[in-house]
Amino acid sequence: MKINSPESLKNLVRDVPDFPKKGIVFKDITPILKDPEALQFAVEELAEVLRPARPDQVAGIESRGFIFSPILAYKLKAGFVPIRKKGKLPAKTIRASYTLEYGQAELEIHEDAIFKGMRVAVVDDLLATGGTAQAAIRLVEKLGGEVVAVAFLVELGFLKGREKLSGHNVFSLIQY
Ligand code: AMP
Secondary structure, eight states, X not given: OOOOXXXXXXXXXXXXXXXXXXXXXEEEOHXXXXXXXXXXXHHHHHHHHHGGGOOSEEEEETTTHHHHHHHHHHHTTOEEEEEEETTOOXXXXXXXXXXXXXXXXXXXXXXXXXXXXXXXXXXXXXXXXSHHHHHHHHHHHHTTOEEEEEEEEEEOGGXXXXXXXXXXXXXXXXXX
């Protein structure tokens, strides 16, 4: 099948019920990643939407945000900055906590990763409730970065995560 539209890309996303726990339908993007045409299409589309925002840095969110963000940084001639779960980054960090379905989690960024006034695109694989992306945005802004775009491959629109990111330029390629 020719992959030349978001709809054809969407057909490749695999629903995995009850993963990682009962009641969650996990959107598995690995069928997109292993298909050369689909991977190319997804990267080109995300790059084109981010390009006008002219990011200096692409900040990717661990773990699956790390798949697309460095490719996009390379294509846009920007740098790549990792935003990781607590305790993973080696140098001095700042931290933001956010709410998960059960309890709290924390994200960190190196405090010298972003300078004041830098244009930053935040990238993750999927937007669900928006808590993760919101925490990532807070970290970038705390360091004085300007979040010029927030991009996802997949958006679960029914969870209204976009509302949490209001005021930002939010883009997704595939919506449910
Ligand atoms: P949230 O903070 O609710 O927007 O959750 C977004 C984060 O959790 C992203 O990093 C996603 O990779 C992951 N995630 C949440 N729900 C799903 C899902 N149904 N399928 C795949 N990943 C998900």
